Amino acid sequence: MTKEQADNGRDDMVIxxxxxxxxxxxxxxxxxxxxxxxxxxxHADMFKWMSYGNDGKHPGCDKSYFGRREFSFTxxxxxxxxxxxxxxxxxxxxxxxxxxxxxxxxxxxYSVDPAKRHAYAQSGDNVFTPVERELVFDIDISDYDDVRYxxxxxxxxxxxxxxxxxxxxxxxxxxxxxxxFNHILWVYSGRRGVHCWVCDGKARRLTNExxxxxxxxxHVYKGNENGHKKISLPGLVLYPFLARSYTEVLKGxxxxxxxxxxxxxxxxxxxEKILEMIPDASVAxxxxxxxxxxxxxxxxxxxxxxxxxxxxxxxxxxxxxxxxGLRRCVxxxxxxxxxxxxxxxxxxxxxxxxxxxxxxxxxxxxxxxPIDPNNCxxxxxxxxxxxxxxxxxxxxxxxxxxxxxxxxxxSLGESVTFFRTSFLxxxxxxxxxxxxxxxxxxxxxxxNALSW
Amino acid sequence: MEVVxxxxxxxxxxxxxxxxxxxxxxxxxxxxLEDFEFFAIDRLRVLKGISDxxxxxxxxxxxxxxxxxxxxxxxRHPQAVEEVNKDIISHFVLRLVYCRTEELRKWxxxxxxxxxxxxxxxxxxxxQRALMSEFKLPYKAVSNAEFxxxxxxxGQVARSMGQxxxxxxxxxxxxxxxxxxxxxxxxxxxxxxxxAYVAINQVVSLVVxxxxxxxxxxxxxxxxxxxxxxxxxxxxxxxPIVEALCTxxxxxxxxxxxxxxxxxxxxxxxxxxxxxxxxxxxxxxxxKEDHHLKHGGRMQLGLFLKGVGLKLDxxxxxxxxxxxxxxxxxxxxxxxxxxxxxxxxxxxxxxxYTPYSCQKIISVTPGIGDxxxxxxxxxxxxxxxxxxxxxxxxxxAVEDVMDKVHNRHYQLAxxxxxxAVHGSSCDAGINHPNQYFxxxxxxxxxxxxxxx
Numbered sequence: 001m002t003k004e005q006a007d008n009g010r011d012d013m014v015i016x017x018x019x020x021x022x023x024x025x026x027x028x029x030x031x032x033x034x035x036x037x038x039x040x041x042x043h044a045d046m047f048k049w050m051s052y053g054n055d056g057k058h059p060g061c062d063k064s065y066f067g068r069r070e071f072s073f074t075x076x077x078x079x080x081x082x083x084x085x086x087x088x089x090x091x092x093x094x095x096x097x098x099x100x101x102x103x104x105x106x107x108x109x110y111s112v113d114p115a116k117r118h119a120y121a122q123s124g125d126n127v128f129t130p131v132e133r134e135l136v137f138d139i140d141i142s143d144y145d146d147v148r149y150x151x152x153x154x155x156x157x158x159x160x161x162x163x164x165x166x167x168x169x170x171x172x173x174x175x176x177x178x179x180x181f182n183h184i185l186w187v188y189s190g191r192r193g194v195h196c197w198v199c200d201g202k203a204r205r206l207t208n209e210x211x212x213x214x215x216x217x218x219h220v221y222k223g224n225e226n227g228h229k230k231i232s233l234p235g236l237v238l239y240p241f242l243a244r245s246y247t248e249v250l251k252g253x254x255x256x257x258x259x260x261x262x263x264x265x266x267x268x269x270x271x272e273k274i275l276e277m278i279p280d281a282s283v284a285x286x287x288x289x290x291x292x293x294x295x296x297x298x299x300x301x302x303x304x305x306x307x308x309x310x311x312x313x314x315x316x317x318x319x320x321x322x323x324x325g326l327r328r329c330v331x332x333x334x335x336x337x338x339x340x341x342x343x344x345x346x347x348x349x350x351x352x353x354x355x356x357x358x359x360x361x362x363x364x365x366x367x368x369x370p371i372d373p374n375n376c377x378x379x380x381x382x383x384x385x386x387x388x389x390x391x392x393x394x395x396x397x398x399x400x401x402x403x404x405x406x407x408x409x410x411s412l413g414e415s416v417t418f419f420r421t422s423f424l425x426x427x428x429x430x431x432x433x434x435x436x437x438x439x440x441x442x443x444x445x446x447x448n449a450l451s452w
Numbered sequence: 453m454e455v456v457x458x459x460x461x462x463x464x465x466x467x468x469x470x471x472x473x474x475x476x477x478x479x480x481x482x483x484x485l486e487d488f489e490f491f492a493i494d495r496l497r498v499l500k501g502i503s504d505x506x507x508x509x510x511x512x513x514x515x516x517x518x519x520x521x522x523x524x525x526x527x528r529h530p531q532a533v534e535e536v537n538k539d540i541i542s543h544f545v546l547r548l549v550y551c552r553t554e555e556l557r558k559w560x561x562x563x564x565x566x567x568x569x570x571x572x573x574x575x576x577x578x579x580q581r582a583l584m585s586e587f588k589l590p591y592k593a594v595s596n597a598e599f600x601x602x603x604x605x606x607g608q609v610a611r612s613m614g615q616x617x618x619x620x621x622x623x624x625x626x627x628x629x630x631x632x633x634x635x636x637x638x639x640x641x642x643x644x645x646x647x648a649y650v651a652i653n654q655v656v657s658l659v660v661x662x663x664x665x666x667x668x669x670x671x672x673x674x675x676x677x678x679x680x681x682x683x684x685x686x687x688x689x690x691x692p693i694v695e696a697l698c699t700x701x702x703x704x705x706x707x708x709x710x711x712x713x714x715x716x717x718x719x720x721x722x723x724x725x726x727x728x729x730x731x732x733x734x735x736x737x738x739x740k741e742d743h744h745l746k747h748g749g750r751m752q753l754g755l756f757l758k759g760v761g762l763k764l765d766x767x768x769x770x771x772x773x774x775x776x777x778x779x780x781x782x783x784x785x786x787x788x789x790x791x792x793x794x795x796x797x798x799x800x801x802x803x804x805y806t807p808y809s810c811q812k813i814i815s816v817t818p819g820i821g822d823x824x825x826x827x828x829x830x831x832x833x834x835x836x837x838x839x840x841x842x843x844x845x846x847x848x849a850v851e852d853v854m855d856k857v858h859n860r861h862y863q864l865a866x867x868x869x870x871x872a873v874h875g876s877s878c879d880a881g882i883n884h885p886n887q888y889f890x891x892x893x894x895x896x897x898x899x900x901x902x903x904x
Contacts, residue, residue, distance in 0.1 A: 078786035143820045179629060180646025202646070206630065213633035222817070235612040239639045240605050242612075344819060345747075 028365040030076050032387045034100050039406040040390060041358055042416050043096065047089035049424055050106070052201075053431030060439030068131075070107030070114045072353055073099055082107075083114040102362045105353035108133035109204075130350040132205055135181075135198035135214065138346040138354065139167050142192050147337045149262050149270070154192040154363075156381060159261050164194050165376045166253050167340035170245045171196065171218060172373040178241055179214065183427040185419075186371040188384055190361025194371065195354055199427055201434050208349055215347040217241070220339050230277075231336045233328050246331060250338045255309065258337060265308040268292070277333050278316070280326055287312055357419070360387050369415040372422065385411040472571050472579070474586060474663070475670075479540045487538075488545055489693050494526040495542035496697070499563040506566065507811045510860065519570040548682070548690070549697045551675040561671065565664045572656050584655065587662045594624040594649060602642065606649060609642045623652045632657045714761040717770050723760070727892035729866060729885045730827045730839060731813060732756050738823045743778040748816065748824040750788075752808055754795050759807035759886040764796045809884045810863050828853075828862040845872045 047066065048055070054065035071092075072082040081099075086092040096104065108130035112120050120127040141148075141156045141164060150159040168186055175181045175198055183199040206214075220242065221231055238246060258264065265271045271291060278284040291308055316330050346352045359368045365386040371379045393410040407413045501522040505515055527542075529535035543564070550560035572580065594602075599622070606624065607617040629648040635641035635657050642649045650658060683691055715723060724736050735753040739745045745753065750771070757767060771792060772784050779788070793799045810826065818825040827836055836857065840850045849872035856865035866882045874895045882888050 078783070080786070080790070177645065178643045180644075202630075210630050210633050213637040216637035217639055235614055237608055237611045239612040240608050240642060241639070243608070341820065344817070 028360065028362050028387055030100055030102075032391055033102070033360060034097070035391055035394075036360060036387055037097050037100060039394060040410065040412055041096065042407070042419070043093040044089055045416065045419060045424060046356065046358070047092055048428065049199075052199075052204075053428055053435050056432065056435070058432070058435055058439065060435040060442075064113075065109065067113055068109045068111070070110060070353075071356075072105040072107060073101035074103035074105070075099060076102055083117060085113050085115045104356040104359050106356050107353045108350045133350040133352075135203040135206055135211060136346060136352065136354045137171060137196040137198075137218075138189075138193065138343040139164060139171075139196075139340055140189075140193040140343065143341045143343070146273075147258075147262070147264075156192055158380065158382065161381055162253065162257055162377075163338065165379065166249050166338060168194060168196075168371065168373050168376045169249050170340050171342075173244070173248075174218070174241050178217075183423065183430065184373070185357065185423050186373050186376070187357045187368050188366070188371055188379070188381060189355065190359065190366050190368045191364050195357075195368075197354075197357075201431070211350070212348040215342065215344050218340065218342055219344060220335060221341050231332050231339070233332055233335065238331065242335075245339070246334065250334050254334045254338050255306070259305045259309055260303050263305055264337070265291075265305040265312075271308065274312070274333055277336065278326070278329055283315060283326065287315060358415075367412060367415070369412070370419050370423065372418060385415075472568070472575055472583060473536065473540050473543075474583070475540065475543050475667070478544050479537070481537060481541065483541055485689065485693075487541065488690070489697070491538050491542035492545040492549065492693075492697055494538070495546055497526045498522045498567065499546070499560070502563050502566050503559070503811065507814055507863070515566075516570060516573070519567060520574070523567075523571070545694075546697075547671060547674050548678060548694050551671045551678055557668075557671045557675070561664065561668055564667060565660055568663050569656055569660045572659055580655070580659075584659060587659060589658060589662070591625045591627050591658070594626050598626075599624065602644070602649065605642050605644070606651075609640070610651075613640055625650045625652075625655065625658070627658060631661050633661070714763060717762075717766050717773075720757070720762070720770065723889075723893075726896060727889050729882070729888040730843060730869060731825070732885055733843070734827055734839065735823055739774045743775055746822050746824075747791075748818060748822050750791065751795070752813060752824040754792060755805055755807040756885050756889075758795060758805075760889055764793065764798065767792055767796070807884070807886050810866070810882060813885070814862050826862050826866075828857050828865040829860075833857075840869065843869065843873060845869055 050069055051066045054061045054063065067085050067087045069085060070082070071084045071086065072080065073084065074080050084095070086095060107114075109132040110117070111127060111129050111131050114128070117128040141151075141160060142153050144160065144163050145152050148160040148163065150157050156164075172184060172186065175184055175196075181198050181200045181203055183203075185197040185199065187195045187197070189195050220233075233242070237243065263270060264274065268291075271288075275284040275288060278287075287308075290311060313330055316326050346354065355368060357368050357370060360366065361368065365388060366381070366384045367387070367390070369384055390410045390412055394406065405413075407416050498519075502515075502519060505518045510518065527535065527538060529538060546560060550556040572583065575583070599606075603617070606622075610617040626647050627650055629636050629641075629643045629646055632641060632648050632650055632654070635648060635650065635654060636643060641651075641654065686694075720736070724733055728736065732753060735745060735749050738749070739753070754767065754771070757770070762770065768789060771788060772781060775784055775788065790799055795805050797805065813824070814826040814829050816825050818830055827839060831839065833854065837850055837854065840853060841847075845853065849868065853865045853868045853872070856862075856868060863882050866888070867878050870878045870882060870888060870892070874892060876895050878891055880887075880891075882891075
């Protein structure tokens with residue numbers, strides 16, 4: 001970091017920061033990270049979560065469970081250490097504090113301690129193999145570059161972030177209503193997207209094939225760089241999940257937000273991309289003719305995007321257009337522009353790593369905080385606490401006696417509380433029940449075996 | 453091979469009512485050594501035929517017919533008892549052949565499961581019920597009351613597939629969605645709160661799931677037995693046959709280039725122009741244009757180049773140079789070098805990875821930003837035509853290629869391209885990008901030879 005940059009950072013802080021009392025430059029660096037891991041990172045909660053109740057005293061607990069989980073650290077100089085494992089919360093905490101990783105990734109629970117995998121390698125059989133893993137999803141805004149004009153790549157603003165919000169809504173609803181999962185954690189990835197962790201026991205034990213099936217169930221957007229039809233919705237009606245997503249989320253969002261905000265029909269270059277999706281050339285050219293003509297005739301106060309969208313809909317959905325393909329075309333356009341685009345590979349395999357919640361993104365300095373799916377509309381990525389901001393909040397009040405809940409006096413407090421009350425506590429409650437039930441079932445079984 | 457011909461009996465008209473075996477235990481039959489081999493080869497023809505069909509993206513109805521034809525041609529016997537014996541013996545022989553590596557097991561599992569799926573459907577409904585009870589499926593039909601409450605949704609699913617919901621007495625089974633991954637993946641079944649409502653004509657999916665998981669476990673056990681005892685015990689009798697049988701399908705291993713020695717970085721552009729198949733030319737063009745390729749593309753091109761004879765050090769230098777405008781040398785070493793060394797077996801599991809076959813390349817689903825996959829399958833018609841013209845394929849030949857593409861004969865399309873570019877025939881057809889390369893080099897050498 002050059003001096004100049006540091007100075008700039010300080011200027012930014014003065015503008016953005018909630019208070020100017022302390023001299024904390026608005027930059028990410030290893031020293032701040034060290035303080036963050038020392039005082040704010042919720043080590044104990046992460047341990048509780050990853051133990052899934054197996055850290056309890058019940059005889060049905062699997063003591064080796066947490067120790068078979070892979071953690072992987074990316075250090076400051078981009079050194080990547082995989083296959084780390086820890087046997088207790090203290091080991092985990094000490095290692096994080098000592099190594100001060102810029103990124104912590106969480107992998108699967110393996111059949112044996114991943115740190116000792118080589119010891120098992122000689123036997124030839126695949127003893128070292130993943131046995132449990134949360135069902136995870138990764139959605140990146142950078143995969144939406146063809147439908148947003150405000151930002152590209154990793155950049156995100158309040159105009160395009162709602163694409164992530166509706167992705168959360170569509171996937172979350174289906175995971176709960178269709179698949180019956182209950183323990184779902186959504187996390188801001190720190191920069192350009194969201195991660196989802198489905199933690200029900202049933203989800204953790206899915207095979208790769210079953211994971212792939214769920215990913216495919218959600219896989220509607222099928223664009224690659226060289227083909228062109230991105231979405232095709234055959235059939236007489238939409239499948240229930242797609243129909244529900246369309247009427248409850250996608251349609252409203254497209255018409256009220258995306259269409260006007262991104263000016264999808266305002267210029268020729270942009271509307272051509274939509275016209276391209278209409279399979280009937282005569283319909284497309286009819287619309288093109290109208291839109292080219294009324295370029296100047298500004299429709300007074302009505303938004304031109306909305307006016308044109310209504311024209312497109314009425315021509316495509318009018319009684320004259322009996323062709324099945326054209327009727328579905330309006331829906332195909334909406335799906336193409338709004339339907340969640342998942343990184344399929346992440347979800348399909350147990351051994352994919354995913355960044356842990358509460359990490360700090362090294363590029364933005366923002367903490368990967370949980371997002372409440374029930375209030376995801378209110379989530380604003382530009383106000384997520386940053387590392388310097390948190391340290392400043394800590395400094396403002398000076399050191400305190402009880403170092404247990406330091407985050408309470410920072411803006412991270414809300415996130416940790418949400419994580420605990422809305423996700424961790426209900427999860428651990430059902431883990432406990434599950435452990436008891438399976439233990440009792442085993443007891444019953446062995447009793448039955450004895451009494452013939 | 454002629455011996456096998458004499459063994460094959462033309463299928464007679466009398467339809468055999470056979471019970472589909474579940475292959476629970478190895479047959480207590482005496483098997484003549486030659487039958488051991490011939491039966492296995494016949495079954496292999498069926499499995500290989502299925503694999504080709506899947507690879508061409510045949511539709512379910514087409515597969516149905518294909519599998520039936522293959523079975524009739526290779527496995528039918530006028531005497532039911534003989535057919536059952538041949539079925540069981542050949543299955544168990546191939547289990548030995550295909551148990552020995554993960555890759556082989558995966559292929560065998562997937563082909564046998566497909567075969568089983570179709571054969572189950574040929575069975576009478578009594579036979580189907582008998583098989584279901586043999587698997588001890590614990591599922592009950594949905595009650596009338598529940599059916600009434602779900603009728604609308606079930607009808608919506610049926611119509612989304614272009615079918616209509618059968619009458620009010622339609623039978624549905626309520627099963628955990630995990631049991632029918634193929635139906636979930638295709639959104640062909642209504643799911644609610646974790647339960648899938650499987651129509652009576654879809655129960656094949658349930659049975660297939662059972663069959664598959666049973667066979668998968670059995671293959672692992674067979675592998676253990678093979679390595680611990682059978683291989684040694686049978687080293688003069690069965691072992692040579694078993695080892696020969698597996699290469700008779702798999703074809704040569706292209707992980708190491710032998711015939712044409714090594715190539716160096718400076719040769720790549722030249723040989724790409726003359727001897728790379730379109731999929732690899734495209735990837736190479738893209739990496740030169742974008743100075744980046746996503747993971748799938750790096751794997752597909754990287755392993756191909758390894759097979760072509762690019763040494764590890766050259767491969768590292770090649771990717772580094774191509775990425776240089778976008779990726780600093782330091783970042784390259786940290787983020788990309790590991791994977792390249794991994795592909796050459798110098799990291800991780802230390803397996804020397806084999807270059808992807810056409811079958812694998814055709815079956816992938818490239819996503820946003822991806823350039824890998826098979827151009828004949830994944831390009832839009834426009835893009836493919838333009839790419840073929842750039843390769844120097846005459847417009848006549850382009851039409852022939854496109855004709856194959858329309859019929860989803862992607863490998864044949866590639867073969868025709870090869871023939872058009874090289875002006876010489878390729879009778880074996882293209883099955884592997886590295887085979888394309890080697891055949892091309894042979895043609896060029898013989899041309900040069902005849903000129904000199």
